[in-house]
Amino acid sequence: MRFLITATVTMLTIALATTAQAFCGFYVAKADTSLFNRASQVVLVRDDNRTVITMANDFQGDVKDFAVVVPVPTFIQREQINVADRALIEHLDAYTAPRLVEYHDPDPCIRYDMRMSKSMNDAARPSATQELDAAGRSTGVTIEASYTVGEYDILILSAEESSGLIRWLGENNYRIPEGADSVIASYLKQDMRFFVAKVNLSEQTKLGYSYLRPLQVAYESNRFMLPIRLGTLNAKDKQELYVYALTRTGRVETTNYRTVKLPSNNEVPEFVQAGFADFYRAMFEKQTIKENGRGVFLEYAWDMSWCDPCAADPLSADELRRLGVFWTNDPSQGRIAPGPAQNVFVTRLHLRYDRDHFPEDLMFQETGDRQNFQGRYVIRHPWTGATSCDTTQYRAAVRERQDREAQTLASLTGWSIEDIRQKIPYLDGTAPQAENDPWWKRLWR
Amino acid sequence: MRAFARYLTCLRDPRYYQIMVLSLLLGYGIVILDFGIRWQNAVAIFGTAQVVQLLAMRATGQRRFDPLSALITSISLTLLLRTDEISLAILAACIAIASKFLVRIRGKHVFNPANAALVFLLLISDSAWISSGQWGSAAIAAFALACLGFLVLTRAKRAETTIAFLLAYSLLLFGRAIWLGDPMSIPLHQMQNGALLLFAFFMISDPKTAPNTATARVAFGAFVASIAYVIQFVIYEPNGPILALIISAPLVPLIDAISRGRIYQWDHSAEDAARPIKGVY
Known part of the structure; x- marks a missing residue:
């Protein structure tokens, strides 16, 4: 069963592998390296007006020339930026990933006894060898703080005018995406601040990481939001964004875009097991179109203390604390309890966005909804073993079920029903007479 | 014939239209948008x-x-x-x-x-x-049409509050976008919000709690819009319009005390109009 969820993760891997990671900011590249952002993962920990944001950094290629400019909704100081472990986000991803579960039909001649085998998970992620270079000296803008955290050189910038920041980046030979000027100006007027993160090569070598770890920022602001506008500037196509929100009260939703539950608990044909990633991608694509490209999809909403079925174990109290969950198990009081943490609700949102369909930054709110939801798809294997009784009725029922599954799959993914039917190993080799065939098809048969 | 006439008189009460439009929206929300x-x-x-x-x-x-x-x-x-x-x-x-x-x-x-x-x-x-984002933008055109239909059907009685609120709020949003140098798609997107329209057409428009004179209603609508803007875009709290209305509502008795006007009655049959208003509807 490892395979099933590995397939999900492979899907994410495919989405991420060939692309640079967007953060919430934009990458600036030296020279004319053509780069674009396509996918990103962000963890938002929020309670009251305190926010801890963790941004996964997964870009590939020659990154020694890259730096990232990140907007933050408020002024920040040096202690507010931290570097997290990438395994934390990988674990959170695995725990919340849409899952495929399978049931095996029991021997129809014995009593019916449903058992479910849970899909287990193992998140395998590609590791990328990346290098970053320290950038040049600052001119033209006030650098409030300049220091090194982990493998990163952090520059907290205070710019009154966007032109100052743009000029500073230009003077340091960073290529700025077209249109960044006006977005930065808009953000500055909204009292947002920026920091630049670059990789300190010698620190990276010393630490021995072959990849870039996620950056974390902790701040206090009424604004529960994610600035995505800068990220759309150097993106050629639509980008994938996964937002994992960890809150105390309940589910998180967007207030300026529609949050929609992804279809779930559908029975799909057996062959989906081998191509779960394809199925999931096609279904997501179809749902995106259905929402006119403006939907934010809920993939998971669950109390962090348990799961059923578990795609991965819930995160431990220590992992949650490292992600920024500050309200449970205060380490200063020496109360880090083993096992799953209480009082943490996780929401996984997935959206595909571009400038046309998501012109405004994402605004969120925490709701009081604690109802559990998961993207769960079911396959049911017919009984193929020896039987000791007349199974005509069972076999007819299974064939009908198989065709129902075909129709479900077609409606979820938009795939051709004929193609799907050809891939289904119908019991006795024949599809049931489709009920929705026109009446005249059966007339002169 | 007399029964029919009575029926027509009854329908002059705008609340029937309001119930009809709101029920349609509720049905749409439940069936199509899966609220x-x-x-x-x-x-x-x-x-x-x-x-x-x-x-x-x-x-x-x-x-x-x-x-x-x-x-x-x-x-x-x-x-x-x-x-x-x-x-x-x-x-x-x-x-x-x-x-x-x-x-x-x-x-x-x-x-x-x-x-x-x-x-x-x-x-x-x-x-x-x-859940102010749940209407989505696809439904907005139909939504706006239903709301406008409501205004027309009820012959725009005391609609000044709604119009003033929407005008003032959109002016503030577009003005903000111009000041920030943002593309116009942003304020347009902000206006395409189902909860905002619901508020404008069915909450702030409530003739029983709006000021009694037309001028006062226009001023009141614009005032609520500006408070809503401050809540939403200056102190960055959600649900700006709904909070703004509750803050502004106590001003209405003051406005009424200064200005003169007639307290709104739901139905306008001659019989009722002649009666002093005592009830709470």
Whole structure:
């Protein structure tokens, strides 16, 4: 069963592998390296007006020339930026990933006894060898703080005018995406601040990481939001964004875009097991179109203390604390309890966005909804073993079920029903007479 | 023939149209947009509202039971209030209707019932919220049409508040975009919000809680818009319009004291118009 969820993760891997990671900011590249952002993962920990944001950094290629400019909704100081472990986000991803579960039909001649085998998970992620270079000296803008955290050189910038920041980046030979000027100006007027993160090569070598770890920022602001506008500037196509929100009260939703539950608990044909990633991608694509490209999809909403079925174990109290969950198990009081943490609700949102369909930054709110939801798809294997009784009725029922599954799959993914039917190993080799065939098809048969 | 005439007179009450449009929106939200409205909450809200209305009318000595206003409040609450706890839904309906009878100045209730209940619940509980993004942008055109239809059908009676609010709010949003140098797609997107339209057409427009003169209504609509803007874009709290209305509502008795005007009556049959207004509808 490892395979099933590995397939999900492979899907994410495919989405991420060939692309640079967007953060919430934009990458600036030296020279004319053509780069674009396509996918990103962000963890938002929020309670009251305190926010801890963790941004996964997964870009590939020659990154020694890259730096990232990140907007933050408020002024920040040096202690507010931290570097997290990438395994934390990988674990959170695995725990919340849409899952495929399978049931095996029991021997129809014995009593019916449903058992479910849970899909287990193992998140395998590609590791990328990346290098970053320290950038040049600052001119033209006030650098409030300049220091090194982990493998990163952090520059907290205070710019009154966007032109100052743009000029500073230009003077340091960073290529700025077209249109960044006006977005930065808009953000500055909204009292947002920026920091630049670059990789300190010698620190990276010393630490021995072959990849870039996620950056974390902790701040206090009424604004529960994610600035995505800068990220759309150097993106050629639509980008994938996964937002994992960890809150105390309940589910998180967007207030300026529609949050929609992804279809779930559908029975799909057996062959989906081998191509779960394809199925999931096609279904997501179809749902995106259905929402006119403006939907934010809920993939998971669950109390962090348990799961059923578990795609991965819930995160431990220590992992949650490292992600920024500050309200449970205060380490200063020496109360880090083993096992799953209480009082943490996780929401996984997935959206595909571009400038046309998501012109405004994402605004969120925490709701009081604690109802559990998961993207769960079911396959049911017919009984193929020896039987000791007349199974005509069972076999007819299974064939009908198989065709129902075909129709479900077609409606979820938009795939051709004929193609799907050809891939289904119908019991006795024949599809049931489709009920929705026109009446005249059966007339002169 | 006489029955038909009476029927027509009855339909002059704009609340019938309001109930029709709100019900359509509720049906659309449940069937097409899958709002996830819990039927238990809906039943609790509708039932409680009528019971409280009946009891309060008895207590204040009014004989003619009028279910329409409580019904409108129920639909508004069902559309806007989200909670997983049925007790909160019941509480909301109680507060909404009770506020009409308890908080009164010069024969008018001060707060729009649904507005009062929503704000109260948002303040006291983490388990109640408003899903302002759930309408999506696809539904907006149809939504706006339904709302405009409502204005036309009710012959734009006392629609100044709605128009002034929407104009002022959009001016502020577009002005902000120009100041920030943002593309116009951003304020356009911000205006395409179902909860905003619902508020503008069915909450702030409530003729029973709006000022009595047209000029005052225009000023009031613009004032609510500016407070909503401050809440939403200066101190960055969600649900700006709904909070703005509750803050601004106590000004209405003051405005009425200064300006002169007639207290709104729901139906305008000659018989009723001749009668002094005593009831609470």
